Amino acid sequence: MTHDRWVREDAINTIIAERKKGPWPVVWRLLPKKGRLLEVGCSAGFFIEYVHDRLANLSLTGVDISPSAVELAAKRDVQRAQFRVADGRSLPFANGSFDVVYSGHFVEHMVDPVPALQEQRRVLVPRGMCIVHFPHGDKPYVEHVHDNVRFVDVRDWLEAAGFRDIDSKPVVHGPAVDEGIMWGLK
Numbered sequence: 001m002t003h004d005r006w007v008r009e010d011a012i013n014t015i016i017a018e019r020k021k022g023p024w025p026v027v028w029r030l031l032p033k034k035g036r037l038l039e040v041g042c043s044a045g046f047f048i049e050y051v052h053d054r055l056a057n058l059s060l061t062g063v064d065i066s067p068s069a070v071e072l073a074a075k076r077d078v079q080r081a082q083f084r085v086a087d088g089r090s091l092p093f094a095n096g097s098f099d100v101v102y103s104g105h106f107v108e109h110m111v112d113p114v115p116a117l118q119e120q121r122r123v124l125v126p127r128g129m130c131i132v133h134f135p136h137g138d139k140p141y142v143e144h145v146h147d148n149v150r151f152v153d154v155r156d157w158l159e160a161a162g163f164r165d166i167d168s169k170p171v172v173h174g175p176a177v178d179e180g181i182m183w184g185l186k
């Protein structure tokens with residue numbers, strides 16, 4: 001699933017509105033109140049903008065493999081945010097650069113999510129948090145490499161990537177898709 005197909009999805013505005021009502025407030029409450037956040041697969045910067053308007057002391061970096069996504073994201077009115085074109089499987093950041101790494105609706109698009117999660121772990125500080133937000137189960141609104149993603153799948157991927165103290169929130173029900181939120185510590 002490329003960014004271009006994602007933002008052309010007719011339902012994109014509805015989906016983003018649902019994210020703001022359902023899963024993003026849940027993710028937001030998990031975030032540190034200050035420090036450095038990286039979002040992998042940031043698309044046009046919807047989540048970064050949401051966080052920017054709510055956490056004034058968090059510096060924000062978004063990466064996406066799609067140049068057109070990053071171009072759109074960079075037009076947002078988010079002064080504390082930076083956006084870069086990058087592949088989540090090979091992040092252009094030094095070890096220990098971030099306090100928290102978030103990816104939303106990203107892992108289910110990876111043929112093998114573990115190397116991408118290992119890369120997220122590499123750029124985290126010790127005890128930094130990796131938050132994975134994914135469609136729980138599947139409803140056919142976009143194509144995924146992994147259908148029917150369950151908490152046990154994401155837990156396996158996080159453990160294989162080296163994360164510990166893995167925990168999750170109960171599924172967040174939404175009209176387009178049910179959302180799972182799971183995290184682990186470096």
Ligand SMILES: C[S@@+](CC[C@H](N)C(=O)[O-])C[C@H]1O[C@@H](n2cnc3c(N)ncnc32)[C@H](O)[C@@H]1O
Nearest residue numbers: 002003006041043064065066086087088104105
């Ligand atoms: C379904 S969209 C989700 C966008 C956003 N995170 C959200 O929840 O609204 C998946 C995004 O991941 C990006 N992506 C796919 N493979 C990637 C990779 N290897 N590295 C970085 N971004 C990638 C796509 O370009 C797309 O913007």
